[in-house]
Amino acid sequence: MPKPELEFFDVGPLxxxxxxxxxxxxxxxxxxxxxxxxxxxxxxxxPGVVTTETLTHDFWEEVWIxxxxxxxxxxxxxxxxxxxxxxxxxxxxxxxxVPIGCVTFEVRYYxx
Numbered sequence: 001m002p003k004p005e006l007e008f009f010d011v012g013p014l015x016x017x018x019x020x021x022x023x024x025x026x027x028x029x030x031x032x033x034x035x036x037x038x039x040x041x042x043x044x045x046x047p048g049v050v051t052t053e054t055l056t057h058d059f060w061e062e063v064w065i066x067x068x069x070x071x072x073x074x075x076x077x078x079x080x081x082x083x084x085x086x087x088x089x090x091x092x093x094x095x096x097x098v099p100i101g102c103v104t105f106e107v108r109y110y111x112x
Contacts, residue, residue, distance in 0.1 A: 003031045003038060016044060024049040038109040045070065045098040055094045059110045061087040068102035 016026040024046040032039035037059070045068070054074060062085070069080035073095045079085075087093060089111060 002035075003033045003040075006031060011042070019043070022049075022051065036110055040105075040107045042066070043104045043106055045096075045102040047099065047101040049096070049098040049101075051095040051097075053095055054092050056090055056092055057087070057108075058089050059108050060089060061085075062107045063087070064105045066103045066105050068098070068100050070102045071097040071099070073097055 011028065011030060014028050014030070016028050019025040019027050026044045026046075028042040028044070030040045030042065064084045065079060065081050067081055069078060069083075071078045072093060074092070085093075
């Protein structure tokens with residue numbers, strides 16, 4: 001089933017769930033397609049989170065920083081509230097340091 005049709009609703013009551021293998025990182029799934037793995041979520045990094053791995057994915061990832069910011073250690077760049085990224089499959093990013101905390105809005109989808 002594709003992502004469900006959803007009209008505006010309050011996402012506040014949706015639960016924040018820990019992201020496996022990422023201490024201090026939580027996700028709130030807004031919508032998802034169970035068949036393809038496409039999904040939209042909020043991702044929250046607690047202040048002080050440090051990740052250790054460089055990431056690459058087999059899916060497209062669009063990310064908008066809603067609150068706070070993070071530092072891409074490999075790129076030696078700080079990304080802050082209001083900034084946006086569009087990452088094609090295979091694009092390297094991270095590891096990250098998150099000194100003040102960060103909330104991102106993410107859309108992930110697989111190439112057709």
